[in-house]
Every structure is written in C-alpha cells, then in structure tokens.
Amino acid sequence: MTKIDEQVNEYYNKLLKRNAGEPEFHQAVAEVLESLKIVLEKDPHYNDYGLIQRLCEPERQIIFRVPWVSDNNNVHVARGFRVQFNSALGPYKGGLRFHQSVNLGIIKFLGFEQIFKNSLTGLPIGGGKGGSDFNPKGRSEGEIMRFCQSFMTELNRHIGEQVDVPAGDIGVGGREIGYLFGQYRRLNNRHESGVLTGKGLTWGGSLVRTEATGYGVVYFVEEMMKEHGDSLSGAKVIVSGSGNVAIYAIQKAQELGATVVGFSDSSGWVETPNGVDVQLLREVKEVRRARVADYVSAATGATFHADGSIWSLKADVALPCATQNELNGEHAQTLAGNGVRYVAEGANMPSTPEAIEVFRSHGIHFAPGKASNAGGVATSALEMQQNASRDSWTFDYTDSRLNEIMSNIFRRTADTAAEYDHDGDYVVGANIAGFKKVADAMLAQGII
Structure with a gap:
C-alpha cells in the first residue's frame, strides 16, 4: 500500500465516522476517492491545504x-x-x-x-x-x-x-x-427568473429543458459508440424507468435508429420488442399519471411483467434511468451474458459498485451518471443564460448547444482517462476531469 493509499483510506475512515448512517454518500465519495488516488500519485499538490477534506465537506x-x-x-x-x-x-x-x-x-x-x-x-x-x-x-x-x-x-x-x-x-x-x-x-x-430552472416556457423557461437529461444521455452514448466503431442505428436498447429522463431517452434513441425493447416503473416492467410508442407512453405517464400496465393495455405487441427484471432482456445498450442502486452485480452479469456492450447512467448512481466491476471485467463500456446524465443541469445553465440576457432561444439552437456540451463532456472524459493511463475507463476520466477543474478553483481562492 502506497503512502497516498494510506492517506486517502485514513481520510475515508474518518468520513465514515463523521457521517454515520449515510451509505449513499459513503458510496459516492468512495468511488471518487478511488480515482483521486491516481491523480494524487501524479499531481501530489492536490493533496495540499486539506483540499480533499474540504471537497468532501459541504459548505x-x-x-x-x-x-x-x-x-x-x-x-x-x-x-x-x-x-x-x-x-x-x-x-x-x-x-x-x-x-x-x-x-x-x-x-x-x-x-x-x-x-x-x-x-x-x-x-x-x-x-x-x-x-x-x-x-x-x-x-x-x-x-x-x-x-x-x-x-x-x-x-x-x-x-x-x-x-x-x-x-x-x-x-x-x-x-x-x-x-x-x-x-x-x-x-x-x-x-427573479434566474432563481429556479425548469420553469414554464411563458415565464422564463427554456425549450429542451424537459427533454434535456434523456436526450443528453443518448448523445453521450452516441459519442461513446462512435469511439468504438458502433452506432445506435439498428441497436437494441433497454431503458429502465418511465419518468421524464426515461421517456426522452427512449424518444431520442429511437429517432437515431435504435429499437427500445423495454422500460419500467416501480410496479413492473414492459417488454417492447418492436419499440415504444412514445406518444402513448407520454400520455400514460405525463397526462394520466398512470402505471406502465396502462401502457400495455393500449399498446400493440407489449407485455407487462410484475416479476423478474428488465435487465434480463437481450440488448446492445442499457440505460438505467430510474433511481440509485437499481442495477446490481447480478443484473450486470445478466446484461453481460445477454450481449450488452454499452451502459450509460441516466439516473444518479443507478449502478452499484459490484455492477461497475462486472462491467469492467467483461469489457462493457460504462458511462457514469456524472458524465452521461449531465444534460439536464447543462440545459438548466443555458436557461440561466437566457434569463440573464432576457432572451429566449429556439428549440433547435438549444438542442444543438446541448449536443455540443455532451460531446465535449465525452471527449474530456475520454482524454482524461487516457492522460492518466486508464484509457477507456470513463469512471476514472469523469471523476478526474470533474475534480481538477473544481480543485484548481479551490486552490486559487484560498482556504475557505
């Protein structure tokens, strides 16, 4: 064990004691700290001035x-x-x-x-x-x-x-x-329009904000697949969830030529071998606020399952878009056995650490949520820009900005992973790229 390992492990053990009973927070910090060990070995100045401790303590x-x-x-x-x-x-x-x-x-x-x-x-x-x-x-x-x-x-x-x-x-x-x-x-x-984002379009909201997280995760997957010589066109995709993120991920994936073969909610999951009727799904979930079984009763060729797992479907791409820790190690093994080659998180931390290790061991290209689901907050920031300038952008222009941002996030993530000798590890790349920008700003602004 190196000196850096000892320092980081000692800090993490202190964090566990200071933040008892917060397993999700522990999990998120542990994942980032594992990547930061790589940075600290190469750039030890990031270990100065209590930077890591300050980063992990809310202001x-x-x-x-x-x-x-x-x-x-x-x-x-x-x-x-x-x-x-x-x-x-x-x-x-x-x-x-x-x-x-x-x-x-x-x-x-x-x-x-x-x-x-x-x-x-x-x-x-x-x-x-x-x-x-x-x-x-x-x-x-x-x-x-x-x-x-x-x-x-x-x-x-x-x-x-x-x-x-x-x-x-x-x-x-x-x-x-x-x-x-x-x-x-x-x-x-x-x-004060800029105090909240996600507002109505007639009083300060932005076009594309509703679709942004779902569209963004698909734009990220598109870039990830291009990097490895693949395309969404003709691919089979699983999307867990049926809320805002899932609906628009389904829509964009199918617009780009994929077939979404399943989606879910907390009551069960739906198998859709011929694709999803997005208009019907929106009507069921957004207007009627009903369950996915109601989609099946009105759709053709769809099957509702109250038991089992949506991750048992065969596909090329999996997009967990429901909630944290929904995809575990057993699910990941099933996905690997069924031929999934790409996984991108649409929700926040939907894959457990065990699942991520399975993806790595099977060579599945995996995008963590902090990179792949950043489209929502990116478009929120674009809404803030529009509010500040008293302006309103077209759907196509805002969508092009979102696509550009997601492409840049992928490139930054991939390049950083390669820079730190972890080529293709998008978890390491996202953690380090995100960390360095914040860390540089914190060091520049003093101990506060």
Missing part, C-alpha cells in the same frame, strides 16, 4: 421543518433539505427531490455528485442538492401547492440567482416548480 447543510395542511384539514410536518456543497465554480446548482426516501445522506450523495457533473459541463455552476421526504403521489393539486408554498417559505432565504439555483428532480416537475416560483415571487416582491 452548508440546511434542514428545516415544512408544515402543511391536507384537504381534510389535518396538519402534516415534512422535513426539508438543501445541501450547498461547493460554490468554487459558481452559484450552487442542483435539483429538488420530493420522495418519501429522501434523507440527509441521499441529498449529500446527490450534491456531491453534482459538483463533478456541473464541473464537467464546462459551465460556471457549483454543486448542490435539496428536497423533502414529502411524497406527492396521491396528493391533490391543492395539497401539492400548499406543500410547495410552505417549502419555499423557508428555502427562499437561502437561494438566489447569484447564490443557489434549484431545479427539479424526482417528484418535482413543471407543476411543482411553478408553485415554488410563485411563492418565491410573492415573498420577495420581484420576478
């Missing part, structure tokens, strides 16, 4: 009470979070997640990943994340509005277009962003 962690009243006049109390992790490159930027599983550890894991993802975009945005353990499923419009208003009543004092710019995530779509923005405007008596 600010905010936890607050969110009381709200249901339609039957019962008072409920949820917990709200905003972790402002690192602002060396710009204002904190990262989504809000409303889901019953949300806790501080999950928000810290998401915020930590956001630092490197935002750095990789090349845009001037720092890393942060937030949310609540409020579950919007099954709640009325009035209940969701009242919750969002209560949440923003506290959050508003911690955000601003030059401070912290939240966006949506799981459970927070255009409806919730609208209620949040309305309350922010009411409390602050000004129309």
